[in-house]
Amino acid sequence: MGGAAPGCFGGGVARPGCGAAGGLAPRGAPVYVRKQIVHNAHVVRDLERRGALFVEELDEVPPGSLVVFSAHGVSPQVRAQARQRGLEVVDATCPLVTKVHAEARRFAARGDTVVLIGHVGHEEVEGTLGEAPGHMVVVQSVADVATVDVADPGRVSYLTQTTLAVQETAEIVEALTRRFPHIRAPGSQDICYATTNRQRAVEQIAEAADVLLVVGSANSSNSVRLVEAGERRGTEAHLIEDATAIEPAWIADAEVIALTAGASAPGSLVDEVIAELRSLGPVTVVEHVVTVEDVHFTPPAATRFR
Structure with missing residues (x-):
């Protein structure tokens, strides 16, 4: 990958x-x-x-x-x-974050309470909240939905942080819809296409792998979500900053190693991980393509x- x-x-x-x-x-x-x-x-x-x-x-x-x-x-x-x-x-x-900001302003201006699905304290969430202070609330989980306080249950909309787990976000949206049947959604999905594509790829190959390696930093939300996607399918998964973080014990008995990277990880780091794996033994690389990203x-x- x-x-x-x-x-x-x-x-x-x-x-x-x-x-x-x-x-x-x-x-x-x-x-x-x-x-x-x-x-x-x-x-x-x-x-x-x-x-x-x-x-x-x-x-x-x-x-x-x-x-x-x-x-x-x-x-x-x-x-x-x-x-x-x-x-x-x-x-x-x-630009995908800019889109969410514009939606926050528009939804708040029409009188909605805007529910922002995201992680409290994340820089993206903090910036988006600033667009409509007093008109937005953050939910991080399905459990949070029960405690959401809105002025008018008939005027509610939702937005999402761009780097969330697709499956978990869908579950939160479902819970919001049950509680607020008239809730309005953004015109198109807010989660970044690069985040979505990588999660789908992990979901497709994780079960066939003995271990999943995700190249990314610990404070990268979309990288952490990739580790979680692998673990949800029962696959041992590790977040690594670069090739030097690989523990030989993780891959000692592995026949199939899945490899992906967070959206902001330079491609060169992936190449270095492959080179490190090759230094430990014979490796055949097969790229699993979910979609071709041609957005510029x-x-x-x-x-x-x-």
Whole structure:
């Protein structure tokens, strides 16, 4: 199974610095990044080596500096703070996250209580909640649905975080529909196509494998969901940062090893894992194709360096 899409926009995320050899910006100024650009330690370390300075909040960024917003999106309040500090902003929000933000504004404007299915504290959820404070509630599980408090049960809609488990999300939506029969759904699925495709691939091959290896970082929601997808089918599954994290005991008796990667994991990490497995013994690689991902997003204008 393959990893993330190659190049500058793996998983639909614009990566600052693409097109600029070595450095991040030809202007020579520091490039600040609010939060991790994507939830992958290797991507973050690579950008740090090239001069990116990662910060948690904008008050750590000197006024007038260049700052990149991460793929997970930010709230309107953060955008307002950037303007107040005179920051030059490169918005690397994933377009699929931007879609959810727009839906949140639209649903709240028509008078709905918007139920956001997602993980409390996740950066994407925090940013989306900021679009309609006072009109949104978060649910993380089917059990949470019973405690949702809405002003008008006839005016409820739902949205989802883009990196959730498809099956579990469907169960929550079903529970919401039972409680609020008139609940309105987004016009199209919010869960990222890259997340969905990888989960479907794991579901199709996990039972035929002795062990599943998922290349991704521990704070990557979609990577963790892949491990869970394998485990739901009774397959031993491990989340690994890279090839160095493989424990020989995991694969000592394995005849079939399933391998996939989180949406933000560079494809090179998958190649390194395959090379490591080959160093331990003969390996035949068979790629399982669920669908061909041919979606491309236009990068922010500020990243199109000449």
